[in-house]
Amino acid sequence: MERDELLTPWGCVMTMGQTRAWDLETDVVCIGSGAGGMSAALTAAIEGLNVLVVEKTQYVGGSTAISGGAVWIPNNSQSSQLGHKDSMEQAKLYLDRIVGNWASDEMKRAFLEAGPEMVRYLEQRTEVKLIARAYSPDYYPDTEGASLGGRSMDPAPFDGRSLGKNFDLLRPPLKEFVVLGGMMVTMSDAYHLLNVTKSFASWRHGMKLVARYASDRLRHRRGTRLVLGNSLAGRLLKSALDRKIPVWVSTPARRLIVEDDRVTGVIVTKDGRELAIKARRGVVLATGGFPSDIALRQEFLPHPTGLWSMAPEGNTGDGLQLGQAVGAQANRNNASNAFLAPISILEKPNGETVKFPHLVWDRARPGLMAVNGSAQRFVNEATSYHEFGLAMYDSHKTVPSIPSYLICDSAFLHKWGLGLALPGRRPFRHLIKAGYLVEAPTIEALAQRLGLDPATLAATTVRFNALAAKGEDEDFGKGGNAYNRYLGDPSVKDRNPCLGPITTAPFYSVRVYPGDIGTAAGLVTDRHARVLDDKGQRIAGLYACGNDMNSVMGGTYPGPGITLGPALTFGYLAGRHMAGVA
Template identity: 70%
Template sequence: MSAALTAAIEGLDVLIIEKTPFVGGSTAVSGGAVWIPNNDQAAGLGHADTPDQAKLYLDQIVGNWSSDTMKRAFLDAGPAMLGYFERHTQVKLVARAYSPDYYPATPGASLGGRSLDPLPFDGRTLGKDFARLRDPLKEFVVLGGMMVTMTDVQHLLKVTSSFASWRHGMAMVLRYAGDRLRYRRGTRLVLGNALAGRLFKSVLDRQIPVLTETPARRLVFDGGQVTGIVVDHEGREIAIRTRRGVVLATGGFPHDPERRKAFLPDGIGLWSMAPEGNSGDGLRLGEAVGAAVRQENSSNIFMTPVSILTRSDGEVVKYPHLVWDRAKPGLMAVNGAGRRFVNEATSYHEFGLAMVEGDKTQPTIPAVLICDAAFLKRWGLGLALPGGRPFRHLVEAGYLFEAPTIPDLARQLSLPADALADSVARFNRYAKQGRDPDFGKGGNAYNRYLGDAEATGGNPCLGPLDQAPFYAVKVYPGDIGTAGGIVTDGHARALDAEGRVIPGLYASGNDMNSVMGGTYPGPGITLGPAMTFGYLAGKDLARQPLGA
């Protein structure tokens, strides 16, 4: 949608084709953060930034996994993209006053300003097309369809103890109750659903046609350039001729088993949070006309630990342990030997990498997240929601493990009881001291940002496991999208194996090989580049000579 909007604003005729019945893709089910260094809002929040500072940070984290050309293209165009969309579309983003980069001690890192969130969006303004906007993940809603942010959850947990929280919560619930009289879910959209909704409303405002349930079959390649695309629409193939070009943005290959097997380490199953329609179509279309698809990245997926519930009817529910529970005081992660292996408060991507690396020497897939009764009530654990919500069904389903003692929990999990008891005792000593010398939980600004904001001790990420019963869930190295993709230049133009531009072909989003090279520098490093290189593709298309 970013590419389509830019091209349309620049005066081109645009068509969006979508394989599934729904618009929004991975964006609609995401947290919605957009990472754009040196944006116009950052300085006003006390985080003055420069392209050189951001480049220094990317050089430290991304290194040679991405070229200077691609890094500079992103850093230079990102702020311009934000201003362009602010002026011409419904997209409204607000920078976070405090949101550390994921490696905050690294030269060039920032403690805030670089990540932006979409303002809440009223889905009712989409009219009948609200039904075509992809639903958010079920884990991002409460009461069956009311979207919530982390701030909303904090208020809802305090509705009986704070008047401000009661007022906030009541306004949300009353709005949602009214929505359910007319809609199948709430219309107050937040997170990635708000961003997708704002983009979609902008597309509708520009009268850009969107053909849903229209999978792409092949590109038309004529005279050494892409001149069209063949799609399957309403049961028949249609060849669509293009005068400027085609932008591939099909969401990467998270649900392509063959490419996952070829691109990912052993031991990683099909544990993706991305929509199932994202099955590698764009990469296959590009390869068929000579586009290079890169496999040599730091990682070919953006990782997150995922817990899995199999319901009695066979439905599989995956929960991504992104930012809510792992950094809080009183949660510990162990491997199959009953030993800690990672800083639990590290980024979701680093946690996933640690599982894969640890599994090379000791069983670490699955790993186990462990907490006590006090933690479960206050913070929840995966699908076991906080605030004393019912969870017995999760125990009976084999998702949540419950035991009166740590040795009993170890036996349920098939872990060495002595080792687990020793790990818990060691963890509890560190919690009392307020320092984790083994893995440094709570040792940097990013950890503490996600810890307990109301903690009175010296470390908001450390707390004991000492109130029986004890609980655990198993987690697997899942993903929120893919990083390996079509190689492009700084204008999002697809390149062949020799580095030559393929005229008429562009790639953006997760179809484009990540400008981060499969690393994860901060919150929003998929959506920020997706919007930026979509914008760059649209701008470049407008500069191309008119085709036949």
């Protein structure tokens, strides 16, 4: 430790006087390489600052790279072209109804005002290109201010070959979301691939994908046609490389440096050495929250909880702890401290754990129901993944509901798949052998194998089938709104596309747990992403965005892309503020 330095009770380095010897000086240090950190880095660099990005893991992209990639930006410039007359007032009304007082008006307005600006700014100056969805309902489509489309944007497909030798720096997508061992597909691609023998258009589309992938595998370990969150992460990385922003991987941040009540730098570990890096304009915390740290999960999240997260293993709360070490305020009082999702878990013989998030593919389809430990339904299966997770915890207060059980028949399994059991009659016997997928010749036998009451599950199934025949779920409303129907069977036009019978033996089930796709609780900031202390005062030189920043949605989940939208937006605001741009 340098002369006149003190190690504070929080673990940060506080310098008394100006005697520190810096290993490197720059304007901005961004800790983390997901959407938030890279947006801040790019914006600061575009505005003329020198920037360094440090990343704890060996890959760039964070949870962005393995996400679905949706970016929720109300009132963006493409909405009206798609026939959706959006406005800031309508979006604010919607957030007021869903988010309410879980977030301040200041933060909601900052996001809504800056979001469309951010999209234009990055599109004009970087490789980031977002395409608004013509039809993609908000998650509460019957609420005042909701929209049926235009607000959710997807990254345009990206050619990973343009990264050259840096392609291998990009975090790969989840293995469970690729086909043929490494080919990325969107939901539209998946529909085409499932219909290659039924439609010439689907056959042609599928053959183009396969031909491109075959060519890729001659030179690369996976496909280079990037979509979803991998495309967004790839576009951000390409933009950083184009601007010659150094990105140091395998470089965890250890401590923040405080001088005269201002964060002036950070100590990182690189190649086995501790380096002190001065940040003249600011340090940005963007490490992805704490979903992979069991102690923080138990502190912030409802019980029971386990390591039930789809986030990367490196997201262990580094930003949260670095911030708290210098007095930053962490908000524990959100509607939910995590963005929940039902996940199923496969334990492999070699000890490896494989997790599958049941987000949008199977739960809303006709012929699937969910039951709790009493063998009774407890939720609209087609609701958002976040609401499904909340329902599991709510049901668990009175009835064992963790795990809960997704149940279908063989016709459903072959057509739609169930978790890791993929559709299209793919092999699945290994999943049965592993205990992940449970199979039985009758509903009663399935109940016995799940440890449920056979008579109750049989009665629940009879009731579900009667509702399916009627076409209306009088009990829980499956298929009762535009969002539900959007995720139902797209070929069904004349009846409820989310309801179908469970009748064709054998019958199947997977256990699901209330996991998450990231944490919502984080460091409290102002509208410029400046971190605040416990008294609400700004900590000079310190910013936070992405899941290190407390969710502007207050732990609610209004629509697809409400994590990446704010991450990019508040990263943009942080970058501009550090550069002194009004």
